[in-house]
Amino acid sequence: MIWLTWRQHRRQTLVTLIGLGVLAAVLIPTGLAMRGDFTGGGLSQCLTGGTDQCMNQLRRFNDKWVNVGSAGVLMLFLPLLIGLFWGAPLVAREVEHGTHRLVWTQGISRGHWAAVKFGYAGLAALAFSVLYGLGVAWWLEPLNQTGNRTRFDPFFFDMQGIAPIGYTIFALALGIAAGTIFHRVLPSMAVALAGFVVVRVALAVLVRPGYETPAERTFPVIGGGAHDEVTADWVLDQGIRDASGKMIAPGAQAICPPGATGPDGATPCGADLGLTRGSYTWEQYQPADRFWTFQAIETGIFLVLAAALIVLAVRRIRRIA
């Protein structure tokens, strides 16, 4: 069975390896250049608050590299490719060509067949996603530290660390399960595509912010804590509240130096925005050090979903004739 699986998937395996090679050929040179700029500019000392020169350096670094990092968003689609080209055809192509009647009537059970086929595809997806997730984490490390695109940024969270492992295994399982239901490659691919996007977006937007109870912090508007420390916290919500805690300017932030006045030179700073004495800026956020906890929760959710889909697929396979 292992021989058959290798024989059937050797071309796919080769193409996947070439894909990883191309990815490495892009990430390694750009990653090294980014690191060169980071250490060359002495940016690591600037991260804990610093001089104007530091801020300049940071801005220059961000201007130069943020677009490169954003191009990395394309890598969000890599798990989907595994789902479409490894997962969807795995069962659907056999049924579409009728070859399931050849292979399931030899001397091995369908359970055995499924275990080896799913196992091989699963290992391939795992190896692929580990290399890609950790490789991208290495690649983005300097950029994640300079405050413009933190590790918690919705796109940047999704393409590094261990979350891509969950996404890739999930995409694979979704493709396989779709194949056991629709029995044709193209509809299975379409369903896997739609399903993957819907589940990913729904989780990222609706569920992820609440994996842990968010922390809160406040800064007084007048003489408030200067935001010169670069943090990688994930700010979920913010606004300005008055002294009684009532929200008066949702989504806004304000800092006034002590004794500052409004544009007319007479009223206190912020009065034209409706700010009163004792107003403060309020932030609800997920602290940066929760990154790996969130990665683990996200990965766990997708692995559980993948396991459920595989159970479904195995049950469906017993009913295909």
Next chain:
Amino acid sequence: MDTALECSELGKRYGTTWALRDCSFGVPVGRIAALVGPNGAGKSTLLHLAVGLLRPDSGDVRVLGQVPYRNTSVLSEIGFVAQDTPLYRDFTAAELITMGGKLNKRWDAALARHRLAQLGLPPDKAVGKLSGGQRAQVALALALAKRPRLLLLDEPVASLDPLARREFLQALMGSVAESGATVVLSSHLLADLERMCDYLVVLHSSRVQLVGDVDDLVGQHRRLVGPRHDDNVGIPGVAEVIKASHTDRQSTLLARVDGPVDPLWTAHQVTLEDLILAYLADGGTQASHDAWGVPA
């Protein structure tokens, strides 16, 4: 007498439609049985039940005394050639033989190689590039290499041209004579079966219409020509009228006889083909004027 394939009240349903219903018959060991019926009669369903691809919804099916669904030990006793002889088209014939060796405990690779060599098939060409007849031969060689005690073939020659069809059936007959396997092959091509089958199962509209040894069945039936006779009963020696056609003065009956027939009637021998067609015509078709929205 041992039975290689036995069904009792076997049924399979897709949704609310029964593809096969109340199917009870047995095929004795060593026979070459033809499973005959029009498209959609349930032939493939029956074979899929026999090879364990499907689980029955009612009754049961046994192959060599065992239930085939989720049973790999009986699976290794069955050689199965599915409809349209599916093969991995990017594999070569040699690779397919290797594959069979990896997936079966008992596997006669030498047998398969010899057969394909004798037929002049290339071992290292992707089977997708072979002709339909050659692919069917590869599929048959793979089924035979399991050294099966029961060989099931689902319309193996339906898509082949007449020459390839004859070659395939000759190859099949030759190998069956050597191995002594029981064979069940489905077909809607009657002429092919007449020469090679000694057992017959006629399926129509999801039900078994006729089962038995070919010679017995042919011996039990007669074409009777006699005076016009409309009610189809009460003719001495006639057990059952299968099909009747009438002109003004004369009736022609295809009937099962159980004794000397009334000398008023002239009895003729029937061919297997006559017999099968008579039983298939019996099912009848329902007019669908309503569905088409046309007047009856």
